Amino acid sequence: MKQKVSPEVEAQALKIAKGTQKPGQTKEQTKLIAQGIEKGIAEYKKQHSKKLREIDKQRKQKTKQPVQSHETEERLPSDNQRSFLPWILLGLSWLAFIAYFVLQS
Numbered sequence: 001m002k003q004k005v006s007p008e009v010e011a012q013a014l015k016i017a018k019g020t021q022k023p024g025q026t027k028e029q030t031k032l033i034a035q036g037i038e039k040g041i042a043e044y045k046k047q048h049s050k051k052l053r054e055i056d057k058q059r060k061q062k063t064k065q066p067v068q069s070h071e072t073e074e075r076l077p078s079d080n081q082r083s084f085l086p087w088i089l090l091g092l093s094w095l096a097f098i099a100y101f102v103l104q105s
Contacts, residue, residue, distance in 0.1 A: 005038050013037035 017034035 005042055009038055009041050010034070013041060 013034045014030075016037050017030050020033070021030055
């Protein structure tokens with residue numbers, strides 16, 4: 001079964017084939033090259049649409065799944081608890097820095 005391609009794809013394939021035409025190459029050879037390019041473009045479009053369908057399926061599955069973010073939010077510490085951690089670490093590093101200089105002198 002031969003795949004139908006749009007006239008735009010045929011014109012584009014012929015333009016590419018003529019652009020890469022070697023001196024002494026016959027019109028039949030150029031047409032064969034253009035047909036190969038058409039097949040390549042058709043295969044690319046088929047793979048691209050398949051990829052888009054897969055992405056769409058994944059997106060739909062994510063929207064169908066029940067929302068489980070509430071469970072993860074309960075396990076995470078609140079913003080207040082998380083904001084103290086950098087300050088505690090900063091204070092400990094300064095204490096270690098001061099202790100180092102005190103012990104050196």
